[in-house]
Amino acid sequence: MAIQLPDSECIICGLAILPDQEALGFPPFIGNESDALHIFNDSLVHASCLSRHPLRSQLAKALDEHSSHVGPLHRKCCICGLQIDHPDDFMGLGYLSTNFHSPLYRYNFKQFHCGCFKNWHELNDFARALKIEVDSGNAKGRAIERLLSLISAVDTLG
Ligand SMILES: [Zn+2]
Numbered sequence: 001m002a003i004q005l006p007d008s009e010c011i012i013c014g015l016a017i018l019p020d021q022e023a024l025g026f027p028p029f030i031g032n033e034s035d036a037l038h039i040f041n042d043s044l045v046h047a048s049c050l051s052r053h054p055l056r057s058q059l060a061k062a063l064d065e066h067s068s069h070v071g072p073l074h075r076k077c078c079i080c081g082l083q084i085d086h087p088d089d090f091m092g093l094g095y096l097s098t099n100f101h102s103p104l105y106r107y108n109f110k111q112f113h114c115g116c117f118k119n120w121h122e123l124n125d126f127a128r129a130l131k132i133e134v135d136s137g138n139a140k141g142r143a144i145e146r147l148l149s150l151i152s153a154v155d156t157l158g
């Protein structure tokens with residue numbers, strides 16, 4: 001995925017990406033602004049800068065998982081195992097943490113039908129993990145706030 005855009009900067013070195021330099025672009029795949037990989041969210045880098053970056057293997061892994069979970073054909077509910085056909089019936093947790101020790105790590109990219117999410121037996125555990133990570137500053141941003149409000153909406157629905 002080599003792309004070249006005018007006036008773009010490498011988020012690793014901060015220098016402009018010149019037309020004759022090999023560059024890589026990343027999608028907006030990570031909503032947790034506290035995560036180590038968040039710098040790469042929706043960004044461009046020089047290929048040479050990335051090749052020396054300490055998080056390059058974690059980034060490659062996260063992008064691999066991202067691409068295996070996005071797109072209509074990849075949307076399988078982790079509860080019932082069925083395809084999620086309708087975007088209105090889709091509930092995705094997204095990429096939550098790069099840190100293997102985070103209680104959110106095992107929930108990365110989990111996705112559900114809305115009804116399956118509501119009845120998810122781990123929902124309380126997930127809500128607790130999310131709260132712990134928000135309170136300790138390890139999870140923040142609009143995507144995280146959206147998850148928190150979705151969870152409290154589930155609570156009021158009973
Ligand atoms: Zn660079």
Ligand SMILES: [Zn+2]
Pocket residue numbers: 077078079080081082112113116
């Ligand atoms: Zn389902």
